Amino acid sequence: MMDHFNAFRPKHDLEEFSLSRQELFDNPTARVPICLVLDCSGSMWGEPISELNKGIQLFMKAIRQDDIAAHSAEIAVVSFGDEEPKCELNFTSIGNQAIPFLTASGRTPMGAAVKMGLDMLEKRKKMYSTTGVDYYQPWLVLMTDGAPTDDITLAAERSSELANAKKLTVFPIGVGSAADLQTLAKFSPRRTPVRLKGLNFSAFFEWLSKSVIAVSQSTIGESVKLPEAKGWGEL
Amino acid sequence: MGHWKIASGKIVGRYHMKREIPCQDSTYCISENGITVATLADGAGSCARSHEGAAIATKRCAQVLTERFTDFIEMTEQEIVEVMLDEIVTAIRNYDPATISLKPFSSTLLFVAVDGEYFLAGHLGDGVIGCQEEENHRVLSFPENGEFTNATFFTTSVDAHHHFRIYREKINQKRGFILMSDGSAESLFHRQEKTIADGAKKMMGWLAQYPAEVVEEAIQRNLENVIRDRTYDDCAIALLQLSLEEDVGIEGR
Numbered sequence: 207m208m209d210h211f212n213a214f215r216p217k218h219d220l221e222e223f224s225l226s227r228q229e230l231f232d233n234p235t236a237r238v239p240i241c242l243v244l245d246c247s248g249s250m251w252g253e254p255i256s257e258l259n260k261g262i263q264l265f266m267k268a269i270r271q272d273d274i275a276a277h278s279a280e281i282a283v284v285s286f287g288d289e290e291p292k293c294e295l296n297f298t299s300i301g302n303q304a305i306p307f308l309t310a311s312g313r314t315p316m317g318a319a320v321k322m323g324l325d326m327l328e329k330r331k332k333m334y335s336t337t338g339v340d341y342y343q344p345w346l347v348l349m350t351d352g353a354p355t356d357d358i359t360l361a362a363e364r365s366s367e368l369a370n371a372k373k374l375t376v377f378p379i380g381v382g383s384a385a386d387l388q389t390l391a392k393f394s395p396r397r398t399p400v401r402l403k404g405l406n407f408s409a410f411f412e413w414l415s416k417s418v419i420a421v422s423q424s425t426i427g428e429s430v431k432l433p434e435a436k437g438w439g440e441l
Numbered sequence: 442m443g444h445w446k447i448a449s450g451k452i453v454g455r456y457h458m459k460r461e462i463p464c465q466d467s468t469y470c471i472s473e474n475g476i477t478v479a480t481l482a483d484g485a486g487s488c489a490r491s492h493e494g495a496a497i498a499t500k501r502c503a504q505v506l507t508e509r510f511t512d513f514i515e516m517t518e519q520e521i522v523e524v525m526l527d528e529i530v531t532a533i534r535n536y537d538p539a540t541i542s543l544k545p546f547s548s549t550l551l552f553v554a555v556d557g558e559y560f561l562a563g564h565l566g567d568g569v570i571g572c573q574e575e576e577n578h579r580v581l582s583f584p585e586n587g588e589f590t591n592a593t594f595f596t597t598s599v600d601a602h603h604h605f606r607i608y609r610e611k612i613n614q615k616r617g618f619i620l621m622s623d624g625s626a627e628s629l630f631h632r633q634e635k636t637i638a639d640g641a642k643k644m645m646g647w648l649a650q651y652p653a654e655v656v657e658e659a660i661q662r663n664l665e666n667v668i669r670d671r672t673y674d675d676c677a678i679a680l681l682q683l684s685l686e687e688d689v690g691i692e693g694r
Contacts, residue, residue, distance in 0.1 A: 223647065223655075223656075223658075223659035223662070223663075224659075224662075224663065224666075224667070225640040225643060225644075225663045225667050225668075226640075227667075228639075229638060229639040229640035229643060230628040230629065230638050230639075230640045230667070230668070230671065231627075231628060231629065231630065231631045231638045232671075233627050233628075233630075233631065233632050234632075236590040236591075274673065337633060338631075338632040338633025338634075339632075340586070340589075340590035340632070341589060341590055342589050342590055342591060343589045373588065424486060424487075424591050
């Protein structure tokens, strides 16, 4: 292979046949938008909210430490406690995000929280489309230790429609024995709700970060196998 | 009037290097029967034999174009698509008669063929086909993905017929074409502005001016040294360019 090139070199040196960075485009990395919709109602007070905060910290640190996922994953956090859901963290580059510190109090407005999460995902997808950013199927992680105190009908229908159309992956997670898995299932027709083993939030978020990394590394036509959910869940 | 020249290159991407997976991009260039052809295919990521599928698709597509170019100029676009997909499926079955499912051989497909008067291009899936008209460069065919980045259309997709785009015109002022896989397109195609990078125009210019062997080596060097670092995916490029030199016959590789 070298012969042709070297034979030509007296007249045409390597520089003439080199591309510079200025002659190439920098397209943005394809994004994986993930919205965590987390129960922060009064029943999460104490050790549960403390372990949840540790889990979120671990999750964001793990994503930041992976070269590809750090540029791909975009994370938002919606908490639901008190009377209304709250956007704790909006989508942006993970390097620019402060890790939220969640506190527990109040009721469980799960329907409104899922609606807020879905709205945020929709808005983010629109932003990707208008700015020429490719993206993977969005994820919504829904965690609760109880049952909703508001009407979930519309939010559950919307979430289910998206999941059935393969436009959204929903991860429904119950925390503790009081978590209403039947209600969680209404948001997720394709993935059965899983009950967290004890308060093993860290193991769950470790698994979630590995899953995000696997997706962010996937190429065209590749169906991504998520890592086995060992150590954190029970059906 | 000059003559049409062809050159191509491909490299395994960083992600596949890490996982010791072969390059799933393939190119094939040929000049026969007065027809000059460049083809490119990108094997589906999770299909175990998609690198073989991409190689089969590019080779058979190029052969069919040199054999039936004149027919294709007369046929409807739908007929061209049917012939091309049937030929590729038959080639896969001939390659591995024991295979039951075609899915492991899934790939995208891009091609451009020219005779002295017409060009015929086809595109299924992602990747980009660009062209040069006089001194202007533009995208001839855009990538077609689903909504999400890791989804596209393949030779084995049930709806491949509906997504296989055909372009057929008189050559007129067209002087060159570039085919790129999605890995190369990361550097050579601006997704938001939908334009071709100066680097792509430069490579096309090389082929207009210099021997195909020299340009192939230059493409390979730039894929390895510059373009691979800017994506995790496999990268392939195929060029088909009208020479600025005197007409000394078809030069092909």
